[in-house]
Amino acid sequence: MEILETTYEVYSPTSVLALFNNALRLPGTENLIHLRGRYAFGGGKSYTNYFYDTLYSEADSISITVKIPALLRSKIVNNEIYTLKGYIEKILRNSRIDINFVVDGIIAQEEGSFSEDDLKKFELIQKKLELGSKDLDTLIRTKLLNNEIVRVANIYGHNAIVQKDFSEGLDVSQKYFEIVEYTCNITSPTSILTQLSELLNLNYDIIALVRGGGDKQSFEVFNDSTLAEYFISLNSISVTAIGHTVNESLLDKLADRRFHLPHDYGAGLHLIVDKLVQEKSNSRALLIDEVKKDISKQFIEQVKTLDSQLKKKNEEFVEAQKTYKEQVENQTKSFNDQLKIRNEEVEKLKKEITETHEKRVRTLSEQLTKKNEEFQKFQESSTKQLQDLQKNFQEQQKQRLEEMANYKREISILHDKNMQSTVDAQTAKLRANLNNASTEITELRATLAKKKFNIIHFIIAVLLGALLGYFILRLI
Incomplete structure (x- = not known):
């Protein structure tokens, strides 16, 4: 039975992007088209005589990058409505395909149909785009990886009952968060501003506006430009979950993360935590397998190294033992030869010492005999001298006693007189x-x-x- 080999066509990342780029061929992208919207200046620098600005839809904050020549840009007034003529340009950038609108001409300029409040809202949206959104996923992952609790401040209405929905969505992940609930008049921009200002310096990681729904009129509070301007200045990550799945408020557009419902908000936090926990579990298992492999490999290498070293040491020991035996034999032989020479020298020395000793003993005996004779003569002479001295001493002592008696007698007579x-x-x-x-x-x-x-x-x-x-x- 023949085994059929399956063949696969292998692509590189560049070829995949090229396939999608070539696949995006629409009638509107092959010819010149007209594009209408609110024109907003981007950076003040030109690149190869082109400026890169932004064209916003009139009804929302959706935008497209505009590539316009410097000559045509000089005729544009910022934040005005224009109809432009040009074509779509697709650019491959790493792992994405960017779409730019290249301006070929200005068809018409319309009078501004927006109020000052609308323009301020657009400016706030543009400012938020420039500032960029803070990543909720990254913050939670960083905190949990550092074994830190994520501090959350949720702002509800005074009579809100959606806290339970949020808790049910968060589920078992509540242990990773420190959640503090605040209440205010959720239909009043002033009340919400006051509450936000109180939370400004409390160092919360997340500040969320949470609402279960309501009529369209009460929903307009979240389009307040003053509230929106303060909302984007928060250092914490801003979140909205204000209960409208169809309409998108200004605060929704400016928030770092938008959820439709309180339950979605809690479930979104739970999803981030759960994903991180699974990644940690998978990475831990992979790490354990890798560590096992590394340890096994290291252990085998160490055993081989130690076995080789042991074999080498045994050979060195046998060689050293052989060398030592030869050295001991040589040293023993040399020692015996030296000992024999030393014994002969000792015997010779003993003989010489014996002969010399006998001579000295004979000489000393003669000298001792002579000295004994001289001593006997000296002893006799000394005895005679000592007897003479004793006799003289006795005579002198007798004479002295007589003189002392005479002296005493004379002194007694003189004393009596x-x-x-x-x-x-x-x-x-x-x-x-x-x-x-x-x-x-x-x-x-x-x-x-x-x-x-x-x-x-x-x-x-x-x-x-x-x-x-x-x-x-x-x-x-």
């Missing part, structure tokens, strides 16, 4: 003092005899006499 002379001198002195005291006593007695008897003087005299007598007796 000195004591006697001192006693005699003191006795004579005391006797003289006693005589003087006796004389004084006699005189005192004579004086007392003359005067009245004074017992105190008498007692003093008796005491003095007793003291003198005591001293005299001590001296004798």
